[in-house]
Amino acid sequence: MGRERRRTRAELIALLDRAGLEIVGKWGAENVLMPAAAWRPVASYETVPTATVREDRPDLVPELNAQWHRLAHEHGIVDEKGEFLLHVGDDDAWVRVRLAPAWDLAGVLGDRPGQPEFVTLSVDGDALLGVTCEEYEVWLVAVDDLRERRERAAREAARETPEEREAAWDGLRNARLRPTKPLWGTWAEWLGLNDGASDRVRIRLLDLGVDTFLHRALPTAVLDAALAHPNPRVRDGVAEYQRSLTPEQWTGLVLGEESPARRAQTARTAATRGRLTETGYERIATDPAPLVRAEAARTPGLPARLLTALAADPVPAVRAAACGGAWPHLSASARQALLADPAEDVRKAARLRHHEDHPMDPAAYEALTPDRDAVASCRFTPEAAALLAAHEDPHTRRALAANPHAGPEALVLLAADEDENVRQTLATHPHLPADVLAALTADASAYVRRTASVHPELSEAQRAKCLGDLDLDGMRHDVPWVRDLHGDPEAMRRIASSCHPLLRCTVARARHLPPDVVERLARDEDRVVRLFLAESCDDAPADMLLEVWQWWNGSFSAPGRPRTHPAFPRTGLLPYATDPHPRLRQLALDDPESTPDLVERFSRDEDSEVRLRAATDPRLSAASAVRLLDDGSAPVRFAAARHPALPARPLVRALRDGELRRQAVLNPAIPEPVMHWMIDTALAGLEELRP
Numbered sequence: 001m002g003r004e005r006r007r008t009r010a011e012l013i014a015l016l017d018r019a020g021l022e023i024v025g026k027w028g029a030e031n032v033l034m035p036a037a038a039w040r041p042v043a044s045y046e047t048v049p050t051a052t053v054r055e056d057r058p059d060l061v062p063e064l065n066a067q068w069h070r071l072a073h074e075h076g077i078v079d080e081k082g083e084f085l086l087h088v089g090d091d092d093a094w095v096r097v098r099l100a101p102a103w104d105l106a107g108v109l110g111d112r113p114g115q116p117e118f119v120t121l122s123v124d125g126d127a128l129l130g131v132t133c134e135e136y137e138v139w140l141v142a143v144d145d146l147r148e149r150r151e152r153a154a155r156e157a158a159r160e161t162p163e164e165r166e167a168a169w170d171g172l173r174n175a176r177l178r179p180t181k182p183l184w185g186t187w188a189e190w191l192g193l194n195d196g197a198s199d200r201v202r203i204r205l206l207d208l209g210v211d212t213f214l215h216r217a218l219p220t221a222v223l224d225a226a227l228a229h230p231n232p233r234v235r236d237g238v239a240e241y242q243r244s245l246t247p248e249q250w251t252g253l254v255l256g257e258e259s260p261a262r263r264a265q266t267a268r269t270a271a272t273r274g275r276l277t278e279t280g281y282e283r284i285a286t287d288p289a290p291l292v293r294a295e296a297a298r299t300p301g302l303p304a305r306l307l308t309a310l311a312a313d314p315v316p317a318v319r320a321a322a323c324g325g326a327w328p329h330l331s332a333s334a335r336q337a338l339l340a341d342p343a344e345d346v347r348k349a350a351r352l353r354h355h356e357d358h359p360m361d362p363a364a365y366e367a368l369t370p371d372r373d374a375v376a377s378c379r380f381t382p383e384a385a386a387l388l389a390a391h392e393d394p395h396t397r398r399a400l401a402a403n404p405h406a407g408p409e410a411l412v413l414l415a416a417d418e419d420e421n422v423r424q425t426l427a428t429h430p431h432l433p434a435d436v437l438a439a440l441t442a443d444a445s446a447y448v449r450r451t452a453s454v455h456p457e458l459s460e461a462q463r464a465k466c467l468g469d470l471d472l473d474g475m476r477h478d479v480p481w482v483r484d485l486h487g488d489p490e491a492m493r494r495i496a497s498s499c500h501p502l503l504r505c506t507v508a509r510a511r512h513l514p515p516d517v518v519e520r521l522a523r524d525e526d527r528v529v530r531l532f533l534a535e536s537c538d539d540a541p542a543d544m545l546l547e548v549w550q551w552w553n554g555s556f557s558a559p560g561r562p563r564t565h566p567a568f569p570r571t572g573l574l575p576y577a578t579d580p581h582p583r584l585r586q587l588a589l590d591d592p593e594s595t596p597d598l599v600e601r602f603s604r605d606e607d608s609e610v611r612l613r614a615a616t617d618p619r620l621s622a623a624s625a626v627r628l629l630d631d632g633s634a635p636v637r638f639a640a641a642r643h644p645a646l647p648a649r650p651l652v653r654a655l656r657d658g659e660l661r662r663q664a665v666l667n668p669a670i671p672e673p674v675m676h677w678m679i680d681t682a683l684a685g686l687e688e689l690r691p
Contacts, residue, residue, distance in 0.1 A: 006090040015088065016095070020103025024083055028093030031608050031632030032125030033146070035087040035094060042119055042130030042141045049139035050129075060114040060138075064106035067140055068120075068131060075127045075142045077120050085121040094121065094632070106131070106138075114138070125632075150627055158622035160647040168648035172655065173677050181685055183656065187665050188682040191675060196644075196668030201675045208682055211237035218242070227253055232262065239269045251280030260289030267292060271299040281306060290315040297322035304329040316343035323349040355379055356405075362387055375399040385410035394419040401426035411436050420445040427451035430481075441466050454479045454502050464499045472501055476528060482506035489514045501526045508532035513539055527551075534562035542567050550583045582607035589617055600624055608633035615639035626650050629660070638663040645669075 007015070009027065016023060041047060051067050053060065071077075078084050085094040088109060109131075110116040116138065119130035130141045143149065160168075179187075191197060192205045192213030199221040202213065206222075206229055214226065214237035226238045227249060238245070239253060250270045257263040267284050270276060276284070276299075284296040285306040294317050296302060297310040308329050310322035323338055323346070330338075338350035351368055355378035360368075362384045368374055375388055376399040388400045389410040394417075400406055401414050402425050414426045415436045424447050426432075427440045432455065440452035441462060446469070452458075453466035482503055485491040496507045496517045507513070508521050508529050521533050522544040533540045534548040535558035545562040546569060554560055562568055570590065577588035577598060586609060588594055589602060602614035603624040608631075614620060615628050616639050628640035629650060640646065641654045641663040654664035665678075 009091070012089055012091055012095075015108065016086075016097065019105055019108035020100040021086065021097040021105075022100050024096040024098055027095050028091075030085055030094040030096055030123075032085070032094070032123075033121065033150075033632050034630045034637060035092060035119070037150075037630035038087060038119050038121055038128050039130065041128070041143050042132055042139075047139070047141055050142040051140040052137045053140075054137045055114065055133075056136075061104065061107045064114065064116060064131070064138055064140075065104060068105060068129065071129050071140055071142050072120060075122075075129060075144055077122050077127055077129050079123050083123055085123060085125075087119050087121070092634075096123065150630065151623075154623040154627035157626045157650055158647055160622075160649060165648040168652045169671060169674055172652045172674065179681055179685075181689070182658075183661060184678065184682045184685050186661050187655070187678040190662050190665045191678060194666050194668060194670065194675070196670065196672075197675060198672055201672065201679070204676070204679050206231070206234050208679065208686070209233055214238055215241035217244075223249075228256065235266070236269075239266055239273065243273060245274050247275045247277045247280065250274045251277045251283075254280060255283055260287070260291045263287065263289065264291045264295040267295045267299060271295075271301075275301055278303075285310060290318050293318045294321040297325060308334070311338065316341070316346050319343070320345045320349040323353050327353045352378060360384055372396055372399045376403050377405075378403075379405040380407065380410070382407055382409045386413065389413035389417075394422055397422045398425045401429065404430060408433050408436075415439045420448055423448045424451050427455060430456070432457060438462075446470060454482075454500060456481045460499055463503075467499065476502060476505050476532075478509055479503055479506045483509065486510040489517075492517050496520050501529060504529045505532050509536045511536060511538055513537055515539070534565060538566060540565060540567060542569050545569075546584075549587075550581060582610050586610045586613035589613055596621070603628060608636055611636045612639055615643060618644070620645055622647050629654065634659075642666045 013023070050071060053063050053067060057063055072084065082098040083096055084098070086097050087094055105118065106116045107113040109118040110133070115133050116131045117133065119128060121128045126144075126146050128143050128146055132139050132141070188205065188208055188210055189212055192202050192210055193216070199219050202222045203225045205213070206226055209231050211234055214234070218226065223238070223242070226234050229235055235253060245253070254263060254266045254270055254276065257266050263284070281296070281299070281302050284292055284299070285302060287293050287296065290313075293310060293313060293315070297307065297318060298321050302325065307322055307326035310318055311326040311330060311334065313319050313322065319338065319341065320343070327335065335350070335354070338346055339354060341347050341350065348368060348371070351364070352371070352374055355364070355374065357379070359379045359381045360374070361381045365374065365380070365384055372395065375396055380388065385400070385407045386409055389397060390413065391397055397414060397417055397419065398421055400410060401422050406414075406429065411426065411429065411432060412435075414422055416439070417423055417426075423440060423443055423445065427448055428451060432440070437452065437455055437457055440448055441458070443449050443452065449466055450470050450472075453463055453470060458466075479502055482495055483506055485495070486509075492507050492510060492513055493516065495503050497520070498504055504521065504524060504526065505528055507517065509532050513521070518533070518537065518539045518541065521529055522541050524530055530544055530548055531552055534545050534552070535555065540562075545565050545567060548562045549568070552562065554563070571592060573587045573591035574593060576584045579585045582605070585605070585607070586602065589598060596619040599614050599617045599619045600621060602610050603620060605611050605614070611628065611631060611633065612635050614624070615636050620643055622645045625640050625643040625646040628636050631637050631640065637660065641660045644667060646654070646667060646669060648669070651664060651667055651669060654660040657664070
């Protein structure tokens with residue numbers, strides 16, 4: 001079973017049904033031991049079988065079933081409820097099962113009847129019984145006292161002399177089989193994230209084109225090397241991920257690009273991620289390449305004198321790009337010149353900007369060549385707005401619905417639009433007449449009603465009426481107008497008492513709030529409000545943070561919260577060591593008075609989260625790090641592979657392991673010479689791949 005193609009979960013369930021096995025509980029819920037570790041004593045070349053059955057027996061299948069059943073009961077594989085754990089196929093999970101009245105393991109759990117390949121485990125994980133096919137017979141292998149055997153093996157692996165450690169690393173470098181591309185590719189890709197990697201190691205990785213670590217804070221030497229690196233992919237990685245670059249660094253990055261296209265692209269990135277120096281703005285605004293000057297014209301922060309100069313550039317594309325930003329600084333005659341420019345693109349850009357201040361009639365819109373940008377930003381006469389509100393293209397109507405200058409006549413028409421996306425967009429409009437807003441709050445679409453329910457012009461009574469049948473489950477986004485008021489204490493007090501959870505959630509996103517608002521939100525009946533307060537507000541109280549921690553483990557936007565919150569309890573946590581709640585129990589290791597003995601105890605805890613917390617503790621023993629490499633929980637195994645106490649021999653095995661190699665290469669215990677050997681191996685492999 002473990003050697004054939006990977007079956008789908010549905011196929012495995014059907015297989016168990018044919019074998020007469022009833023599934024108990026949820027598939028994969030058991031994490032007592034990694035299945036591969038259970039197969040190890042069954043398939044090892046040192047294995048001595050507990051019982052054998054020759055393959056040429058005429059009653060092979062019944063005999064195998066009888067032998068398995070006998071040994072399973074003798075060795076305590078089957079518990080008092082008749083339940084045991086089974087591993088089949090390539091699925092990396094145990095399934096708890098029990099025998100149906102009619103069952104046949106040897107006839108079903110294999111390539112063909114009488115060729116079984118499976119392993120069974122007691123529910124407590126302390127005894128296993130595997131069945132595997134050898135050359136002329138089928139072996140049944142029983143192993144008792146599995147936990148103690150694992151402990152002994154881990155202690156033995158942890159007793160590593162300096163000579164054995166060096167021999168292990170030599171064995172990795174001088175192995176008979178050279179590392180394959182998946183292996184050295186993984187090493188090279190993730191080595192830069194190893195906290196023990198030196199500046200020289202990371203700089204050499206840049207030479208390989210590796211950019212996976214560029215999103216992290218970089219030492220000065222590595223950042224300088226990346227900024228000046230000849231590989232554009234590396235420079236792009238710096239521009240994309242290094243959010244703390246200085247104006248001088250941004251300027252050097254932009255001006256260092258030889259290609260005009262690259263200078264323009266990097267200038268565009270710099271415009272959204274940071275700022276240039278005054279000299280940098282001057283240089284891109286006077287760049288010989290029109291492509292760069294056009295990008296300069298769209299760059300926020302460009303001085304007015306440079307914008308007005310670009311509005312008179314000899315190249316039409318640059319003049320067109322400059323119209324929007326330069327317009328407020330231009331004289332009436334300069335504006336008129338752009339409106340009458342010989343280049344159509346310039347005239348169009350100038351008219352778009354002109355009509356942000358002066359209403360556009362239908363003829364002017366048609367002359368502009370219908371443009372959705374114009375619909376979203378320009379002012380329109382009532383006649384033009386009415387025509388656009390009846391436009392056949394729903395995207396055009398939606399653009400008009402988002403236009404802050406759309407007149408009341410258009411808004412009334414859009415409120416009755418057949419497209420719910422148009423009505424939903426309209427519900428975000430800041431200047432809705434009362435009758436239009438009322439229509440949207442009673443809209444047939446829950447999507448529209450939800451959006452309208454947070455409109456700033458609604459009264460609390462109107463909001464409460466909206467909430468009756470709204471589903472607020474799922475992702476909650478900030479309400480922009482509430483977010484804009486985060487610095488206004490009185491507004492925060494008013495909105496924090498709203499009946500609408502989405503408004504209260506957005507208040508909770510403020511970094512600082514008045515004490516009375518914090519107290520109110522910390523007791524909010526909606527737990528998402530409390531969660532957002534824990535993630536975003538530095539004033540959140542300790543007791544609420546502790547409550548949220550019991551059911552929330554962090555998000556992508558705030559991965560460490562609430563545990564990394566400055567107000568989260570840091571002392572007095574030892575009494576939690578015996579708490580039945582695993583989220584609270586693991587906190588005992590954060591107490592300054594916790595001991596290495598508690599780490600060891602928690603590394604054997606029944607809950608995988610508690611074991612994971614122990615696996616990340618620097619006080620974890622080498623023996624426990626080895627033992628946890630076989631843990632039934634993948635996150636625990638990954639943490640053990642990264643632990644610096646892991647001895648060299650198991651670490652080398654993990655570096656070669658298909659599942660663990662990505663985590664093992666992050667282990668800071670890897671010697672620097674070995675890291676350089678990994679890079680040399682990758683370089684040699686890349687050279688061989690070149691045509």
